[in-house]
Amino acid sequence: xxxxxxxxxxxxxxxxxxxxxxxxxxxxxxxxxxxxxxxxxxxxxxxxxxxxxxxxxxxxxxxxxxxxxxxxxxxxxxxxxxxxxxxxxxxxxxxxxxxxxxxxxxxxxxxxxxxxxxxxxxxxxxxxxxxxxxxxxxxxxxxxxxxxxxxxxxxxxxxxxxxxxxxxxxxxxxxxxxxxxxxxxxxxxxxxxxxxxxxxxxxxxxxxxxxxxxxxxxxxxxxxxxxxxxxxxxxxxxxxxxxxxxxxxxxxxxxxxxxxxxxxxxxxxxxxxx
DNA sequence: ATAGGCGCCTGCTGGC
DNA sequence: TGCCAGCAGGCGCCTA
Numbered sequence: 001x002x003x004x005x006x007x008x009x010x011x012x013x014x015x016x017x018x019x020x021x022x023x024x025x026x027x028x029x030x031x032x033x034x035x036x037x038x039x040x041x042x043x044x045x046x047x048x049x050x051x052x053x054x055x056x057x058x059x060x061x062x063x064x065x066x067x068x069x070x071x072x073x074x075x076x077x078x079x080x081x082x083x084x085x086x087x088x089x090x091x092x093x094x095x096x097x098x099x100x101x102x103x104x105x106x107x108x109x110x111x112x113x114x115x116x117x118x119x120x121x122x123x124x125x126x127x128x129x130x131x132x133x134x135x136x137x138x139x140x141x142x143x144x145x146x147x148x149x150x151x152x153x154x155x156x157x158x159x160x161x162x163x164x165x166x167x168x169x170x171x172x173x174x175x176x177x178x179x180x181x182x183x184x185x186x187x188x189x190x191x192x193x194x195x196x197x198x199x200x201x202x203x204x205x206x207x208x209x210x211x212x213x214x215x216x217x218x219x220x221x222x223x224x225x226x227x228x229x230x231x232x233x234x235x236x237x238x239x240x241x242x243x244x245x246x247x248x249x250x251x252x253x254x255x256x257x258x259x260x261x262x263x264x265x266x267x268x269x270x271x272x273x274x
Numbered sequence: 275a276t277a278g279g280c281g282c283c284t285g286c287t288g289g290c
Numbered sequence: 291t292g293c294c295a296g297c298a299g300g301c302g303c304c305t306a
Binding site: 075076077092110111112113114154155156160222261262 | 275276277278279282283284285286
């Protein structure tokens with residue numbers, strides 16, 4: 001579910017609700033999460049104060065005192081919210097952190113459990129983790145030279161490149177399709193056949209689409225909610241994603257859906273020529 | 275290096 | 291109404 005705009009919205013809404021507060025108790029469901037989460041982490045978190053809340057790609061970073069870093073990935077259906085402790089616990093809630101003042105709770109809910117939560121003991125461990133996964137730059141930091149280099153260096157298609165977190169961090173299926181539409185580029189176009197003008201258009205389109213989506217607090221199709229529990233609104237702005245057969249906003253022709261890089265891919269065959 | 279397939283999970287939808 | 295296939299904002303592993 002959540003791509004960069006959704007994760008950014010979660011982070012922005014969690015920040016004022018978490019920073020400066022202390023963790024009073026930790027509860028983990030018996031099912032817990034698919035990867036990561038050790039029984040030792042709960043006790044280690046109790047008494048710690050939240051220093052900062054940040055994001056890297058689709059990863060949420062909660063920095064605590066004593067160098068502790070709680071790193072959360074929302075997978076497909078993850079929700080990370082701060083709610084009053086009295087609010088009924090929704091099904092599939094796997095981690096609950098009680099906060100010291102006011103009785104609020106930070107809750108991690110994840111129906112499909114593709115998400116993860118990991119505790120790192122030092123900033124260096126965190127950096128090592130991202131080094132190992134080879135996480136690429138934030139889209140907003142990608143410059144023309146880097147982008148041209150990455151495009152030229154591969155025989156893969158543009159869609160596959162955009163989805164590769166090592167090339168650029170934070171892009172998923174929705175924003176890959178929406179950016180390619182914005183740039184008028186066919187998703188199956190081989191990256192290395194993309195000239196400088198087209199490459200530049202794609203890079204700028206990606207940034208523009210992501211910024212617009214952040215302004216609308218991300219896209220809620222089914223599960224996604226922000227850190228406050230509110231849904232996003234960018235799903236109403238989709239030009240191609242999830243609209244196969246419907247008219248292209250530009251040319252009125254029908255939007256196509258194909259399978260690419262193992263993912264369902266939406267585009268306008270008229271406006272996005274190979 | 276890269277494509278394709280599967281597996282991890284649960285829930286919802288559409289067709290019969 | 292019931293059943294079953296197919297689908298879903300992700301990602302890591304395996305094989306060819």
